[in-house]
Amino acid sequence: MHSKSTASLLYTPFFSVLTKLPLAHALLQTLINRTLLKIQRHHPGIAERLSEFHGKTLLIEFSDLPFYLLLPIEQSLKVRIIPNRSEALASEPFATVRSELYSLWQLFQGKLDGDALFFSRDLSIDGNTELIVALRNALDGVKIDWVKDVFNPPQILIPLFKKTFNFGKFVSLQLSGDLKRIQNTVLSPVHKELDKLSHSTDQLAERMTALEKQTKRGVRS
Amino acid sequence: MKSFLTLGPLLFNWDIKKIREFYFKIADEAPIECVYLGEIVCSKRAPFLEPVLQELTERLKQAGKEVIYSTSVLIESDKELENSRTRVQAWANGLVEANDMAAIHFLLGKPHCIGPYINVYNEEALLYLTEQGAIRVTLPFELPQTSIAALSQAQNRANLELQVFGRQPLAISARCAHARAYGLHKHNCQLICGQDLDGMAVLTLNQQPFLVVNGLQTLSYTYCNLIRELTELQNLGVSYFRLSPHHTHMVEVAHVFRNVLDQKYEGEEGYRRLQALLPEASFSNGFYKSEAGYVNRGKG
Amino acid sequence: MCVPTQSAETRKYIKLFIQSAIVMNTPSLELVCPAGTPAALKDAVDHGADAVYVGFRNETNARNFPGLNFSADELAEGITYAHAKSCKVFVAINTFARAGASHLWHQALFDAERLKVDAVILADLGLLHYCHRTYPNLRKHLSVQASASNVESIRFYQKAFNVKRMVLPRVLTVSEIANIYHKTHAELEVFAFGGLCVMAEGRCALSSYATGKSPNTSGVCSPASHVHYEKQGEKLISKLGEFTINVFESHESAGYPTLCKGRFIANGKPLYLFEEPVSLNTISILDKLKAAGVCAIKIEGRQRGRAYVAEVVRSFRAALDNPEGSLLIPATQLSTISEGQTETVGSYERGWR
Numbered sequence: 118m119h120s121k122s123t124a125s126l127l128y129t130p131f132f133s134v135l136t137k138l139p140l141a142h143a144l145l146q147t148l149i150n151r152t153l154l155k156i157q158r159h160h161p162g163i164a165e166r167l168s169e170f171h172g173k174t175l176l177i178e179f180s181d182l183p184f185y186l187l188l189p190i191e192q193s194l195k196v197r198i199i200p201n202r203s204e205a206l207a208s209e210p211f212a213t214v215r216s217e218l219y220s221l222w223q224l225f226q227g228k229l230d231g232d233a234l235f236f237s238r239d240l241s242i243d244g245n246t247e248l249i250v251a252l253r254n255a256l257d258g259v260k261i262d263w264v265k266d267v268f269n270p271p272q273i274l275i276p277l278f279k280k281t282f283n284f285g286k287f288v289s290l291q292l293s294g295d296l297k298r299i300q301n302t303v304l305s306p307v308h309k310e311l312d313k314l315s316h317s318t319d320q321l322a323e324r325m326t327a328l329e330k331q332t333k334r335g336v337r338s
Numbered sequence: 339m340k341s342f343l344t345l346g347p348l349l350f351n352w353d354i355k356k357i358r359e360f361y362f363k364i365a366d367e368a369p370i371e372c373v374y375l376g377e378i379v380c381s382k383r384a385p386f387l388e389p390v391l392q393e394l395t396e397r398l399k400q401a402g403k404e405v406i407y408s409t410s411v412l413i414e415s416d417k418e419l420e421n422s423r424t425r426v427q428a429w430a431n432g433l434v435e436a437n438d439m440a441a442i443h444f445l446l447g448k449p450h451c452i453g454p455y456i457n458v459y460n461e462e463a464l465l466y467l468t469e470q471g472a473i474r475v476t477l478p479f480e481l482p483q484t485s486i487a488a489l490s491q492a493q494n495r496a497n498l499e500l501q502v503f504g505r506q507p508l509a510i511s512a513r514c515a516h517a518r519a520y521g522l523h524k525h526n527c528q529l530i531c532g533q534d535l536d537g538m539a540v541l542t543l544n545q546q547p548f549l550v551v552n553g554l555q556t557l558s559y560t561y562c563n564l565i566r567e568l569t570e571l572q573n574l575g576v577s578y579f580r581l582s583p584h585h586t587h588m589v590e591v592a593h594v595f596r597n598v599l600d601q602k603y604e605g606e607e608g609y610r611r612l613q614a615l616l617p618e619a620s621f622s623n624g625f626y627k628s629e630a631g632y633v634n635r636g637k638g
Numbered sequence: 639m640c641v642p643t644q645s646a647e648t649r650k651y652i653k654l655f656i657q658s659a660i661v662m663n664t665p666s667l668e669l670v671c672p673a674g675t676p677a678a679l680k681d682a683v684d685h686g687a688d689a690v691y692v693g694f695r696n697e698t699n700a701r702n703f704p705g706l707n708f709s710a711d712e713l714a715e716g717i718t719y720a721h722a723k724s725c726k727v728f729v730a731i732n733t734f735a736r737a738g739a740s741h742l743w744h745q746a747l748f749d750a751e752r753l754k755v756d757a758v759i760l761a762d763l764g765l766l767h768y769c770h771r772t773y774p775n776l777r778k779h780l781s782v783q784a785s786a787s788n789v790e791s792i793r794f795y796q797k798a799f800n801v802k803r804m805v806l807p808r809v810l811t812v813s814e815i816a817n818i819y820h821k822t823h824a825e826l827e828v829f830a831f832g833g834l835c836v837m838a839e840g841r842c843a844l845s846s847y848a849t850g851k852s853p854n855t856s857g858v859c860s861p862a863s864h865v866h867y868e869k870q871g872e873k874l875i876s877k878l879g880e881f882t883i884n885v886f887e888s889h890e891s892a893g894y895p896t897l898c899k900g901r902f903i904a905n906g907k908p909l910y911l912f913e914e915p916v917s918l919n920t921i922s923i924l925d926k927l928k929a930a931g932v933c934a935i936k937i938e939g940r941q942r943g944r945a946y947v948a949e950v951v952r953s954f955r956a957a958l959d960n961p962e963g964s965l966l967i968p969a970t971q972l973s974t975i976s977e978g979q980t981e982t983v984g985s986y987e988r989g990w991r
Contacts, residue, residue, distance in 0.1 A: 162676075166706075232946070235894070241867070241869075241892075245863075246865040247865075249862075250862040250941075252705065254674060254941075255705040257677065257943040258676060258705070259677055412787065413790075415788075419788050438791065439791035440791045455841060456763075457841070457854065459737060459764070461740070466763055478843075485737040489737050506843075509837040509898070512838070513809075513912070518911060518912075540904050540911060541902060542902060624850070629850050630847065631846055631850070
C-alpha cells in the first residue's frame with residue numbers, strides 16, 4: 118500500500134517536475150520556509166523546546182523523493198533543499214531521519230505516532246537520537262491551524278501551495294497501509310467477518326447483475 | 339572518627355553447608371565489625387536460611403561482631419508481609435535494617451538501620467528517616483560523590499554507610515529472569531538460581547558481559563570497587579564501609595580494605611592487591627564518579 | 639409445567655440492562671491521561687480524559703525528555719483549559735531531589751500550589767515530608783516511582799504524609815490489588831495502558847549503570863542522548879551507550895532500546911530476558927480492576943505524541959462509557975500504537991510472573 122501511495126504521488130505531474138528542476142527546488146524551499154516562518158510566529162514554543170540543540174543540523178531523507186532537506190536548528194527554523202546525498206552529508210548532520218514523504222508529513226502534523234512509525238520500521242534514524250526526539254516533541258507540542266497560521270501565502274503561490282498541501286487524499290491510503298500491522302493481532306476476527314461480508318456482497322452483486330440481465334432480456338422479449 | 343567494615347547480606351542462593359562455612363570463616367578470620375544477615379532477594383529462599391540463622395548469629399557475636407537482620411527488598415503478598423513482620427519482631431539480637439517502606443513502618447520510633455534499597459537521595463529524606471529512628475543509613479548504590487558529600491554535611495545524627503565492594507544491585511522485579519532464562523516458571527523455579535554462585539552472567543548479543551541476574555534481582559557485571567576512594571570517603575564523614583559477599587576470597591578482600599582504612603597502605607596498593615585476588619573480575623566506580631555505573635576511573 | 643423460554647437476543651439485552659444498571663450505580667473509573675505538551679493536553683481533554691497528568695520541563699519529573707513538558711506559563715494555560723471542561727490536572731514531581739539542589743523540586747511544588755493543580759504526584763520521602771509540612775492542603779498522590787507494593791507501605795504513606803491516592807506499581811495481580819483496597823481503603827490508581835516497567839519502579843538503576851542517567855536521578859530511562867542505531871546489512875542494531883540492547887532482523891518490528899526490553903544472552907541463549915517489548919493493555923479487564931476497588935486508571939506515555947494520546951484516550955473513554963459494546967474496536971485501534979505492536983495484561987494476571 119505504501120509503495121502504491123508513493124507511486125501515485127510521484128506520478129503527479131507537479132511532483133515529477135518539482136523533483137528535478139533546480140528552479141522548482143528553489144520554489145519549494147521558499148514555500149516550506151515561508152510556512153515554517155508562519156508556524157513559528159504563531160508557536161514560539163517550538164524554538165524554545167529545541168534551544169539546547171541550537172547550532173546542530175538535522176538531515177531529512179525521503180525514501181521516495183530524490184532530494185534531501187537540511188534543517189539547521191536555530192532560533193528561526195529554515196530548511197535547505199539539497200539535490201544529492203553527498204552534498205547533504207558534507208554539512209555533517211547531527212542526526213538523520215528517513216521515511217516516506219507521507220509518513221513524515223503526517224508526523225509533522227501530529228497525526229501519526231512517531232514511535233509507532235518507528236516500531237514498524239517505516240521510519241529510521243541515524244546519529245543523535247535525542248535531537249530527533251526533541252524535534253518530534255517540539256512539533257507535536259503545537260497544534261498547527263493550517264488555515265489560520267499558514268494559509269496566507271502570496272497570491273501567485275496559492276495554486277502550488279494548495280497542491281503541495283493537498284495530501285489529505287493520500288491519508289486514507291496511508292491508513293490502509295497500517296492495516297497490515299493490525300491483522301496479526303486483534304483484527305483478524307473482524308477481517309474474517311468483513312471477508313464474509315464482502316464475499317456475500319459480491320455474491321449479491323453477481324445475482325443482481327444476473328437478475329438485471331434477465332429483466333432486460335425479459336423486457337426485450 | 340572510627341571506620342567500620344561491614345559485610346552486607348548474602349545476595350546469592352548458596353546451599354546451607356556453604357553458607358555456614360562462609361560465615362564461620364568470616365567470624366574467625368575477617369577484620370569485619372558488623373555482619374548483616376537475612377534473605378533479602380527472594381521469599382522462596384528464606385525458609386532454607388531460617389534454621390541456621392540463630393546459629394550463625396551466635397557464632398558471629400561470639401567473635402565480637404555486631405549482627406543486624408536485613409529485611410526483604412520487595413514485599414508484595416500479605417504472606418510475605420506477615421513473614422517479614424514476624425521475623426523483625428522475633429529478632430532479639432540487636433538492630434534491624436529496613437529495605438522496604440513496610441519494614442520502616444514496623445520499626446518507626448525504634449532505633450534501626452536503613453538499607454541501600456530505600457531511596458535516600460537528599461538531606462530531607464535523610465533527616466526525616468533519622469527523626470523516625472534511623473541511626474545508620476546505607477546510601478543507594480547509584481549516588482555520586484557530590485550527593486554523598488552533601489548528605490554527610492547535613493545536620494544528622496545517623497551514621498552513613500556505603501557499599502564499597504561487590505556487584506551492585508541495580509533492580510528487583512516480581513518476575514524471575516533467572517527462572518525465565520532456564521525456561522522455568524517462577525512458581526516452579528526449582529530454585530535454579532542456586533546454580534550460579536555469583537549470579538548468572540548476562541551478555542549483550544555481541545557477547546559483551548553486561549549484567550548478572552540473581553533470581554528476582556539484577557546486578558552489575560562489574561564489581562563496585564571504591565578502595566581508591568576510601569580515604570576520600572572517610573574524610574567526607576562516611577564511617578561504615580560495606581563489602582557485599584561473593585564466592586571469592588572474602589576474608590582476604592576484607593583484610594585489604596581494613597589495611598587501607600587503617601592507612602597501612604594506599605588505596606592504589608589496595609586496588610592492585612584486589613586485582614590479584616580477583617583476576618577474573620572487572621571493577622567499576624562510575625556511580626561514585628557521576629558517570630555510567632560500569633565505568634572504572636583511576637585518579638586524575 | 640411451562641418453562642419460560644427466552645431467545646438469546648432477549649437474554650443478551652437483560653444482561654446488558656443489569657450490567658449498565660450496576661455501572662450507573664457505582665462511580666466510573668477516572669481516566670487519567672498523559673500530556674507531554676500543551677497540545678497533547680488539549681487533545682486528552684477533548685477526547686474525554688477525567689484528569690491529565692503533566693510535568694515541568696526539568697528533572698523534577700520522571701519523563702524529563704528533550705523538547706517535552708510544561709513551563710509554568712504553559713501549565714497555567716493548560717489548567718485553565720482543562721478546568722473549563724471539568725478535567726483535573728495532576729502534576730508529577732516524581733523524581734528524587736538531588737542532594738544540595740532541593741530548591742528545584744521545592745520551586746516545582748510552589749508553582750503547582752500557586753497554579754491550583756488538583757494534585758501533585760510525589761515519590762521522594764524528603765519531598766513528601768516537605769510538601770506535607772509546607773502545603774498541608776495540597777492533595778498528594780503517591781507516584782508509582784515510590785513503588786508502594788504492599789498494604790503496610792501504603793498505610794505508612796497514608797499516616798505519615800496524608801497521601802490520598804496511591805499509584806500502584808505494575809507488578810501486582812488483581813487479587814493483590816483487591817486485598818490492598820480492602821485493607822487500606824486508599825484511592826488506588828493503576829496503569830491501564832502503555833509501556834510496562836518489569837522492574838519495581840523507582841528502585842531501578844539499570845539505566846544509570848549503562849548511561850549515568852536514571853529515572854531516580856535524572857527523570858529519564860534509557861535516555862535518547864545515549865541511543866544509537868546502526869545498520870548492519872539488513873540488520874538494525876540498537877545501542878544504549880556502549881551496550882547492544884537489541885538486533886532486529888529485517889522482518890522484525892524495531893524498538894527503542896529500553897534496557898529492560900532488550901534481548902540478551904543468558905544461560906547460553908539469546909532471549910528477551912526481562913520482558914518482551916510489549917505494551918500493557920487492560921481494556922479487557924477494566925471491570926475486574928473496578929471490582930478490585932481501583933478508582934482511577936492511568937494511561938502511560940507522556941513522551942508519546944498527540945496521535946497516541948488522542949487514540950488511547952478516545953478508546954478508553956469509549957470502553958468506560960460503553961463497557962459492553964466497545965471492547966473490540968478500541969483494541970484493534972490500540973494495537974498499532976503499542977510498543978512492539980503486541981500487548982499484554984502484564985502482572986494483573988498471575989501467569990506473567
